[in-house]
Amino acid sequence: MPITLATLETATAQEVFNQVATHLLTQNEISQVYIEGHPRCLYRHTKEDGTLLKCAAGCLMSDEESTKFSASDSWPLLVSKGKVALAHSPLIFTLQNIHDVCAPKDWMYELSKVALDNNFTTEVLSA
Secondary structure, three states, X not given: OOOOOOOHHHOOHHHHHHHHHHHHXXXXXXXXXXXXXXXXXXXXXXXXXXXXEEOOOHHHOOHHHHOOXXXXXXXXXXXXXXXXXXXXXXXXXXXXHHHHHOOHHHHHHHHHHHHHHHOOOOHHHOO
16 A cells, blocks of 8 residues: 555655655656746646656655645645654655656666665665
8 A cells, every 4th residue: 555645654764765766766757847947846747648747755645635735845844834744754855855856867876875874675676
């Protein structure tokens, strides 16, 4: 059963990592739009062809939950306002930065570093 904001507090850090890593490596594309020529990452974004893209934090939101947030609300801001649980926030923020800053071709390497730094198993990275 996928982790959502409603179940985030009961999930382990390993489970959060597994879900986000699997999502990013499967999607292999940044969830972003260009506004006035500048890229802007979004929790969720539907491309013109109908493909739904999600960022690292966006894949932890159910369809219903994702409608409650503005794209301009950063994860730390959502936490500080009490809109999302504090649980796993440093990990989610790190994973979100991988999505937002790194090219998809570098995600495997960056996710491997996160796994090593946190003593996570890496089965999802070799699937």
